[in-house]
Amino acid sequence: MGKRGNGETSRTVNQSDSQSVWKSTSARTKRGTGAWKREVLFVLLTLSCASGCNASIPEPESPAAQLYQKRCSICHRLYAPRLLTSEMWQFMMGRMEMEMQRRSVPLPPPAERATILEYLQKHASNAAG
Numbered sequence: 590m591g592k593r594g595n596g597e598t599s600r601t602v603n604q605s606d607s608q609s610v611w612k613s614t615s616a617r618t619k620r621g622t623g624a625w626k627r628e629v630l631f632v633l634l635t636l637s638c639a640s641g642c643n644a645s646i647p648e649p650e651s652p653a654a655q656l657y658q659k660r661c662s663i664c665h666r667l668y669a670p671r672l673l674t675s676e677m678w679q680f681m682m683g684r685m686e687m688e689m690q691r692r693s694v695p696l697p698p699p700a701e702r703a704t705i706l707e708y709l710q711k712h713a714s715n716a717a718g
C-alpha cells in the first residue's frame with residue numbers, strides 16, 4: 590500500500606488515474622480468488638475430519654501406513670487418504686516437500702516417499718478398488 594502509483598505523477602492525470610485503478614483492481618481480484626479457494630479447501634478438509642481423521646486411516650498396521658504416520662504427522666494431524674484424489678496426493682507430496690524444506694524437516698528418502706504416495710493413492714477417493 591502506498592507503493593503503487595509512485596512515479597506516475599508526471600503523467601496526465603486522466604491516464605495515470607484510470608491505469609492505476611485498473612491495475613489495483615485486477616491485482617486484488619487475483620489475490621482474493623486464490624485465498625478464497627485455499628480457505629474452502631481447508632474448511633472442507635477440516636470438516637471432513639470429523640469423521641475421517643487420525644483414528645481411521647486404512648491398514649494402520651501396514652509398513653506404508655506406519656511410514657505415512659511417521660513422516661506426515663510432524664506438522665499437522667494425518668489426513669485420511671480418501672479425502673483426496675490420486676492426482677491431488679501426487680500434487681500434495683510435492684507441496685509438502687516444499688514445506689519440509691522450508692521448515693528444515695528432513696525429506697523422506699525416495700523409497701519412503703514412493704511407499705507413502707503409493708499408499709495414499711491406493712486408498713484415494715478415486716482409487717480403483
Ligand code: HEC
Pocket residue numbers: 630631634660661662663664665668681682684685688689690692694705
Ligand atoms: C514441514 C511440515 C509439514 C510436513 C512434514 C507435512 N506437512 Fe502437510 N501441511 C503443512 C502445512 C504448513 C500445511 C497447510 C498449508 C498448505 O496447505 O500449504 C499442510 C497441509 C496439508 C494438507 C491439507 C491441504 C490444504 O491445502 O489444506 C494435506 C492433505 C497434507 N498437508 C498432507 C501431507 C502429507 C501427505 C505429508 C507427508 C508426506 C505432509 N503433509 C507432511 C506442513 C507439513
